[in-house]
Amino acid sequence: MAAIEIRDLSKSFGPVRAVDGVSFTVEAGTITGYLGPNGAGKTTTLRSLLGLVTADSGSALVNGRRYVELDHPLSEVGAVLEATNFHPGRTAFNHLRVLCTAARLPVARAEDALARVGLADVAGKRVLGFSMGMRQRLALATAMIGDPGVYILDEPANGLDPAGIQWLRGFMRHLAHERGAAVLVSSHVLAEVEQIVDNVVIIAKGRLVRQGSLAELISNGQAPVVRVRTVRSEEFAATLERHGGQVEAADGVLRVRGLDVESIANIALDERVLLTEMTQERGDLQQIFLELTGEEQS
Known part of the structure; x- marks a missing residue:
């Protein structure tokens, strides 16, 4: 109850x-x-x-x-x-x-x-x-x-x-x-x-x-996204995809779905890849709220 x-x-x-x-x-x-x-x-x-x-x-x-x-x-x-x-x-x-x-x-x-x-x-x-x-x-x-x-x-x-x-x-x-x-x-x-x-x-x-x-x-029903930067972005993107990640690359930034922060860190360690950024992206509760309620942001 x-x-x-x-x-x-x-x-x-x-x-x-x-x-x-x-x-x-x-x-x-x-x-x-x-x-x-x-x-x-x-x-x-x-x-x-x-x-x-x-x-x-x-x-x-x-x-x-x-x-x-x-x-x-x-x-x-x-x-x-x-x-x-x-x-x-x-x-x-x-x-x-x-x-x-x-x-x-x-x-x-x-x-x-x-x-x-x-x-x-x-x-x-x-x-x-x-x-x-x-x-x-x-x-x-x-x-x-x-x-x-x-x-x-x-x-x-x-x-x-x-x-x-x-x-x-x-x-x-x-x-x-x-x-x-x-x-x-x-x-x-x-x-x-x-x-x-x-x-x-x-x-x-x-x-x-x-x-x-x-x-x-x-998350709005979508898999979490991890934002990754490294000087070896193309090579690391291919490595992440071999481990089951879905990777979008743009302007040197990899947006990775299907792998969490810990998994990506372990892969980078095994491959001796230096990461200069790794953060999990979050949705904006305020924006989601405004969209759901039909309110306009003042």
Whole structure:
């Protein structure tokens, strides 16, 4: 059973079809990027998962159940939808303490969560004076307070400085790859998403347009290409083809399919060929996203 399962989810607001038959899953131990242009239906999907929106049809399940059916929701799901929903007069610690009391969790969880997001030094300060980045960290502390196995994060990098974004990358990788959590993250910062996610789900105008692993999306169904330079390019191209590579040569550059970087390096070593460049080419996630969603790059 998938940790998060969206089944044929549809939701309209008046004449606007916000989500139209979307289906995908998020497995434990993985980070899935949920991508789409503004108004594509991302937030409506996430709010459906959290019981804040009632779908017209289909379902949005966490651990096989609707959010409202969870016995201890804070211990199963951590969510960040916006970083402004705090009482401005409360301190960071008191905000979390109230949640601990309501969820019957030890108050020590509040101190631990603040320490993990780097807010221990401002635990006694009122949220009114917090920057956007500090509020975002407090929202993440709120999400982790019950130590859940599922995280739903909507634009979690908003307001974070470069150091905060670097911290967020490590935080999400730790949750998924070390603690085994399922992380669903919505973001419009594609360059950032590309560095952290395992899988990608892309929607446009409420409909699913592509899903799969990041590697599959970037390769676009084609074999990976390794870019190679050497002063003996013609001779080495023939050698690579004898070893099963498909080689395109232009302007002294060999573009090789069918052989990975390690294989090419070993062949060069055996043949005593000096390589001056060897890199694996990658697709451009942003360009692929624009093509799939029909968006124009500004």
